Amino acid sequence: MTTISVAKSSQVKEGELLAVAVENQKVMLTRIDGKVYAVENKCPHLGMPLAKGKVCDRAVTCRWHGAAFDLTTGANVKWVDSFVGVPLPEWSHKVLSVGKSAQGLKTFNVAEQGDDVSIVM
Ligand code: FES
DSSP states (O other): OOEEEEEEGGGSOBTOOEEEEETTEEEEEEEETTEEEEEESSOTTTOOOGGGSEEETTEEEOTTTOOEEETTTOOEEEOOOEETTEEOOGGGHHHHTTTOOOOOOOEEEEEEETTEEEEEO
């Protein structure tokens, strides 16, 4: 088991996203109800960075096509339904998905001690 320091605690703010790199993996950190969570920073739809998305109710919504993921579990809570924030009609969602099914995000174990946030791999 390896512990990799990725941020200072003060950098991980409630409801905000912080992009970090961990051994060539794109990861993002957030703090929800005081606890730090880490999930992959790569949307499973087209691979765009999720750290540029919007956080609401423990979930991040991808800014590109609207897929949303629970930041505490990585679970997909909504699949694609829009284009850069503009809602699209339901008939177009299948086309927009480009053959990809809804899927969640990889999660990472996090350790927070003092002012240090680490990923445990
Ligand atoms: S790239 Fe994220 S929803 Fe399309």
